Amino acid sequence: MQDHSKHAPKKSGHKSGGGSFHGINADARILKITGWLTGIYFIIELGLGFYSQSIAVISDAFHTFSAVGGILIAFVANRISGKAASVAATYGFKRAEIIGALLNGIFLLLMAVYVLYMGYTRLGKEFELPTNIMFLAAFGGLITEAIAFKLIYQSQKTNMNMKGAYWHIMQTFIGSILIIIAAVVIKLTGYTPIDAILGMAFGLVLFWASYKIIKDALDIFMQTVPGDVDIDKTKAALLDIPGVKSVMHLHAWVLTSNQNIFSAHIQIEDQKNAEDILRKAETLLKDEYGFYFSTLQLELEHRDMGAEDLNIG
Numbered sequence: 001m002q003d004h005s006k007h008a009p010k011k012s013g014h015k016s017g018g019g020s021f022h023g024i025n026a027d028a029r030i031l032k033i034t035g036w037l038t039g040i041y042f043i044i045e046l047g048l049g050f051y052s053q054s055i056a057v058i059s060d061a062f063h064t065f066s067a068v069g070g071i072l073i074a075f076v077a078n079r080i081s082g083k084a085a086s087v088a089a090t091y092g093f094k095r096a097e098i099i100g101a102l103l104n105g106i107f108l109l110l111m112a113v114y115v116l117y118m119g120y121t122r123l124g125k126e127f128e129l130p131t132n133i134m135f136l137a138a139f140g141g142l143i144t145e146a147i148a149f150k151l152i153y154q155s156q157k158t159n160m161n162m163k164g165a166y167w168h169i170m171q172t173f174i175g176s177i178l179i180i181i182a183a184v185v186i187k188l189t190g191y192t193p194i195d196a197i198l199g200m201a202f203g204l205v206l207f208w209a210s211y212k213i214i215k216d217a218l219d220i221f222m223q224t225v226p227g228d229v230d231i232d233k234t235k236a237a238l239l240d241i242p243g244v245k246s247v248m249h250l251h252a253w254v255l256t257s258n259q260n261i262f263s264a265h266i267q268i269e270d271q272k273n274a275e276d277i278l279r280k281a282e283t284l285l286k287d288e289y290g291f292y293f294s295t296l297q298l299e300l301e302h303r304d305m306g307a308e309d310l311n312i313g
């Protein structure tokens with residue numbers, strides 16, 4: 001077997017194994033703890049908000065609620081995507097995770113619009129803010145969010161759905177810090193519009209986060225080539241296998257986070273070493289290029305089956 005590592009970097013071990021090293025059950029447990037933690041804090045913060053009549057705290061409580069909603073969506077999607085493949089659903093329900101991420105992204109986008117609108121309508125208006133209650137609500141939030149961050153940080157790197165939940169926690173974390181900054185400024189200078197200004201800056205961060213999540217999810221639904229796949233390189237590596245004449249109908253897409261799928265037609269010179277070529281190609285795609293699964297059609301001649309609009313070469 002020839003060395004193909006010169007054509008592409010080796011993937012790390014857990015990447016080609018499919019999914020993160022945490023696994024579905026560990027992720028579900030993390031989401032459950034985080035959901036309860038943020039849920040309880042939401043009730044406390046909302047109480048503080050209504051008690052003090054501080055709009056800043058009430059609105060941050062709503063952000064916290066959105067985080068709980070995000071975690072709930074992530075949790076449900078995580079459960080569904082764990083269901084096995086069957087004759088009725090041959091890929092299983094793995095894309096539930098991507099649907100969950102898309103919903104999270106849209107949710108986040110609406111929150112961003114809401115925050116920007118709130119900030120805009122508040123600019124130039126005078127109102128009283130009880131800074132002591134603001135501090136109390138913000139510090140309670142920071143403690144809750146710090147714990148949630150620590151729990152969720154590892155799995156959000158590899159799981160798009162956990163990333164959605166992560167960004168919801170990030171949202172409330174930044175919200176808490178902004179409440180503190182606003183409260184300090186108001187206490188020292190009495191300048192209340194700082195609350196609206198910081199709120200809108202916060203809205204822009206959320207806007208960017210939601211854009212990224214929505215774009216990544218839509219790319220997967222559109223079956224675009226995964227970001228970590230170079231089709232030209234992959235094709236060149238397959239052509240390098242002795243006995244391969246041409247490679248056609250290349251397709252690479254994402255089933256769910258970290259599960260790239262590949263299919264192609266491989267035209268071979270003669271039938272004698274077909275089995276050998278197939279094994280080499282399969283190993284190459286799995287071990288060197290990190291594909292979770294590949295389907296290869298070996299053929300002596302390529303036949304036009306009426307889908308040549310999908311044949312990129």
Ligand SMILES: [Zn+2]
Pocket residue numbers: 248249265266297299301302303
């Ligand atoms: Zn063909």
